[in-house]
Amino acid sequence: MGKVYNWQLGREMAYPFEEAHPKRQVAWVFDTNKCIACQTCTIACKMTWTSGRGQEYMFWNNVETKPYGSYPTAWDLAVLEKIGPGRWEQGVYRGRTIFEAADGQAERIAGVLPKDEDWAHPNLGEDEITGGTMPRGAHIDRLPHPVWFFYLPRICNHCTYPACLAACPRQAIYKREEDGVVLIDQSRCRGYRECVKACPYGKPMFRPNHETSEKCVGCYPKLEKGLQTQCVEQCIGKIRGQGFVSDPRGKIREDHPIDYLVHVRKVALPLYPQFGTGPNVYYIPPIHVPPPYLHQMFGPGVEHAIETYRNARQDETLAGLLQLFGSSPEIMDRFEVKDGVARAWDQQGIQVAEVPLVEPPQMRPAYDEKRKVYRLDVT
Template sequence: MARVNNWQLGREMSYWYPEARPQKQFAAVFDTNKCIACQTCTLACKTTWTSGKGQEYMLWNNVETKPYGFYPLAWDLNLLDMLGGQNWDESGELPVYTGSTIFESAPAGERVLGWRPAEEDYAYANVGEDDCAGQVDGGTSLENSHDMAWFYYMARICNHCTYPACLASCPRGSIYKRPEDGIVLVDQGRCRGYQECVRGCPYKKVFYNAMTGTSEKCIACFPKMELGIQPQCFVNCIGKIRMAGYLNTPENAREDNPLDYLIHIKKVALPLFPQFGLEPNVYYIPPVHVPTSFTGQMFGPGVAKAIETYRSAATDADLAGLLGLFGSSERVMTRWRRIGETITGLDDDGNVLVSVPLREPVHIRPAFDPVQQVTRMNCT
């Protein structure tokens, strides 16, 4: 194995191949606080990419209710259990992961520490995960205490990791990471369906297709990204929780890159299970209402600070303004700026793609319309 730098861990780690970062890295920020689990993203992806034979059970994009929702079943719990202690040393300026990654924990004869879900583990996406307790019959009431008064929605796609476990797992090199944008793809002409990638991906975002005999995964809608348009699950998100773009490494972070700003400068968006060691590139603004004892395991040691920063958006015009750009344009906004009360998204050439106000103007309409001679109810 080679030694590579994983900035999310604050240290070097072992990986199957030497470090080879792409020219630019596809990345995204999801704001969990805005997701309402409407599943529009899931359907947008499903109808676009996975409506074929053998793809019936596949959800390249899924939304699950945490803590009890999983797709596939226990995708995260199983590996967390296998991985053992996952501690961070937070005594220095930046936290350092002192546990083992899935590459460093690979058992003898294996390329990574992994497991393969069974068919039935995919069969019940979203079923029962929002139920707070058992069935309540008519006329009765809940008597047991329900002290866990929180949940949140997790939208998940492939993380297009810097160190993909699917790629490391494939014994015949059928998975590649595009040097031009870091998108991770399964070569459908070369894949022989061994399912090693399904076993290796800790996020379980590679799926075996029994009809094509190959494994398939999220492609970050690369035909759209190549045209500067965000993927289907982003542009169809009615909660406007998502922003796609390109992320630099921390030392090369640019203030005018929306993702760099949120991830590296404000540190308000965090990677999903960084301790697995893949340097995943979908970043989450953690839910503000969930105990950090839970989200700390999921998003790493920066959770409390991220929530504090997120809560400060009310008095932080830059942060609030940039969050207002989410879902404001189909286009990939690789740059942004705020001038006064106006926030603008731009492309690499400096062309303005969209401008939004920092605060939506408030219009108060009189209840009585003198033109139509009617009284209307105002509601929002």
């Protein structure tokens, strides 16, 4: 076991390999407040990558309802139970990660192998509420909501310290030097399912007719062309942004969309950071959900993130940046919000997006002279 620094835990942790980082690290920000679980991302991904025989129940991208939904079934509860309780002290996680909770003998990682049927219910728990009932005429007028659920869109986290990679006895899994995308080399994979068991997020998936495991490839052919992944580009709710994230021990760029949300404003948080893999999908937590639940899911920064997000209305830079989500298929490398307009540029410095913070109102006459009809909608 080596020692690596995990900034999400605020401390060093055990990892089977020495610390090493790619030239840059691909990252996503998902705004859970905007997600409506339309599953357009899921289908965009599925049509692109997993439409084959043996992949029927394989969703590299899925959207589940929390707290009762999960795909594969109970993926998070199973791992939380395995690593046991932990607590946060001033931003430092005092508990065991999946690497530290492993017995060190038979396994390097405390993992749980989901069963066949656990992959068969991607809609499990969909739209199930918690916290009580909603009788007829009930009205919620405060935050957080006493009765709630929220949608959690999930893809592979292309972790900084991937458990799948560490678990593979054949070193068939690698993290790309150029962008940090984690891939399974299909020609080396022998379908041992060690990665399926090790990944605490349940994202490597076994394809029984090929007897290999497959996982989200981060749409690397698009990435190489400077384009955002399918799930980001096709998201109709514009909840997603994709780019690269900096290591906070190095230089953080205030004009970089991902760095700004993750490091500068700390409004986007990693999912279950206590697992210890350094996930690189960052979530803006749902403002209507009681913080104790969110603490467990997103760590101690939840209150700050929610407060910052709720104040975005008075915060032109943050509001403008969130407007840029879904405004361009290109990866945005730099952004600026000025005079009520948000603009973004790609890595070549070419402008790829320009969005006003407030759309100017457009009024049309109630009567259409040309067609000789009254309009139902004049704005």
